[in-house]
Amino acid sequence: MSTLSTKTNRTRLISAAPTQTIGLLAGSGRFPILFAEAARRQGLKVACVGIRNEAPEVLAELCDSYQVVGVTKLGGMIRAFKRQGTRRVVMAGKVTKNVMYTPMRVVRLWPDYRMFRMWYGTLRADKRDDSILLGVIAEFERDGMSFASALDYCPELLVKKGILTRRRPSDSEWKDVAFGWSLAKEMGRLDVGQSVAVKERAAIAVEAIEGTDRCIERAGVLCRAGGWTLVKVAKPQQDMRFDVPTVGVSTIENLHKAGARVLAIEADKTIVIDQPDVIALADRYGLAIVALEPGQMIDA
DSSP states (O other), rough: OHHHHHHHHHHHHHHHHHOEEEEEEOOBBSSSHHHHHHHHTTOEEEEEEEEESOOOTTTHHSSSSEEEEEEHHHHHHHHHHHHHTTTTTEEEEEEOGGGSSTTOOOHHOOOOHHHHHIIIIITTTTOOOOHHHHHHHHHHHHHEEEEEEEGGGGGGBOOEEEEEEEEEEOOHHHHHHHHHHHHHHHHHHSSSSEEEEEETEEEEEEOOOOOOOHHHHHHHHOTTTOOOEEEOOTTTTTTTTOOEEEOOOOHHHHHHHHHHHEEEETTTTOETTTHHHHHHHHHTTTEEEEETTTOOOOOO
């Protein structure tokens, strides 16, 4: 067989190969949207299961298939992906965790059998964020599915090291960044939260189940004078498949409203959604944004 004929046959085999399908378990925010767009640009089919009342409706147009499932329907999520023949799944977007602690939650949320078994069995003694998400992954793995990091498909969303804004932190603000960094890392190690608000080397607010936006709001209430710093970092044991620190335009709006002056985030471990817009808005408000590597401070 000639070389030309061999190349032609190889081309036919490649073109005849089925398009790979990636599953998307989608929460709220723009991250699931950006992931779906990136996956489609790479020639992948996207089978999306959106969390009810969380996932953006536009995903129905962006993805090859789309189904909405309640947050407590773990078995339903797994079945939805299996129907699409999906073997690999990513998580993207936020899920409101405190919904799990509403009054009469079993009646109101009506978990399916797999969620009920996991929540009151596997997670009986430990319901920290990582434990819950690793429990979800383990249930999927029982059905032959594995999880990847969404950032494997859109690594450009991770922020690079540097001072991102025109304004640089003052000497006193750098000291708050250093103080808040060690505190936030410890909170992450304990799997409590990823963000702390600091002023004059005192902790004003620490993020827990309420999420970053509510932590920012509380810091603004507790520090009426403003001029405080928010430090948001990855956990020391950060699993990049889920719960990666994320900031966006709404974060900057909330920081400005609450009187913050500095946002410090971790380089190569933090997602910045719509980064040019985030930086432009921070510059407009006179807010400093710095992206640091662990153990390293940029000279003031």
